[in-house]
Amino acid sequence: MTFVVKVGKVPVYFPALKNLTTFRGFPMLSDMKCKNAKPKKKAYKLTDSHGLFLHVMPGGAKTWRYRYRFKKKPQTLTLGRYPAVSLKEARQKRDDARLLLDKGKDPGLEKKRQEAVAAIEKSFYSIACEWHELKKDQWTPEHAEAVINSLSRDVFPHIGPFDVDDIKPSQVLSVLRSIEKRGALEQARKILQRISSVFRYAIQTGRADYNPAQDMRGALKPRQVKHMPALPEKDLPEFFERLDNAKFLHITTRLCLRFLLFTVCRSGEVRG
Incomplete structure (x- = not known):
């Protein structure tokens, strides 16, 4: 996790101290506090730092949210459910959102854009x-x-x-x-x-x-099979004569047709 201090208009990022437990004099969240948070009759929130808080619903669901301002308007970004998203991961997501803000981007709109791209890729x-x-x-x-x-x-x-x-x-x-x-x-x-x-x-x-x-x-509907008429035996001589004279057919094709008639093989077997 990182924290930001602005020197003039320049943001300076530095790692948070591992034993830091308060922010502006208020206690920050711990894994134990998140785990032990019980539902109440009305939804409530447990505040961490820099706009991050855990929203606890009457039904027991716990959701990480980040409160920020973009173009002077208050916004809220959902970061995921607890405990699927841990306190450490929620803080990292919050810090990633703050980096976007420093670049002049709205984290909420950026999240929607990424979700839209992901949806298109799975269409x-x-x-x-x-x-x-x-x-x-x-x-x-x-x-x-x-x-x-x-x-x-x-x-x-x-x-x-x-x-x-x-x-x-x-x-x-x-x-x-x-x-x-x-x-x-x-x-x-x-x-x-x-x-x-x-x-x-x-x-x-x-x-x-x-x-x-x-x-x-x-x-599926069954395929309609159309049976082709058989060639009468008496017409075979004429067929072979016309086949031999069919110069528009390749010699291999003409030989294969003869082979089919003599062996009664399937056409796929001959092609193989």
Whole structure:
């Protein structure tokens, strides 16, 4: 902890004495006093020094607050709950606020600004853009553009501004339902995969504890399978002749098609 003495208009900072127990003739707080502070019928405060005090509520909650003036107007800054924030930590927070005042900044506004920045960094939109930036070099430019466009169109308007810790499975399902309503069932599945990937990245980077998209597959509408007509045996000679003459296809593609017909393998096995 530090104390400030102004020499003229110049603030001079020096460490507080460890055994200092009074301030301007009044006793300062100790850990024992804070711990033993009992609730009363009305809220009251225990004063420390330089505007710091412990606010004790009738329900027993104890909160550190710092009273200061900015542009001649009285202000109060909440520094945290006791005992989660100790007396030593509260004094340090108070001193940090005083440094801001000496720089002409309002500690209360600075705290709100920092909280706003932190909230933006934990929004689904911010993390999704960060995830996309990390992954796009692994994709083709066309696919990378398709991914971010799909998120911008179908996801960000619904859950983009929300903190990832506040997004519930029902909100994710609502996003998917809006896509299903226009008949884009396959797109709904792709969007689910991308939302889930963003949440996994948020968990890996310490900004989320749970993936609300992980148990959503059973809730999606079943994919409509369209069976293609089979090629009659009598048409095979003509097919092979046309395949051999299809010079617009690479020789490897034509050979793979022949291999598929002769072995009845899956196309994925042939590609592998």
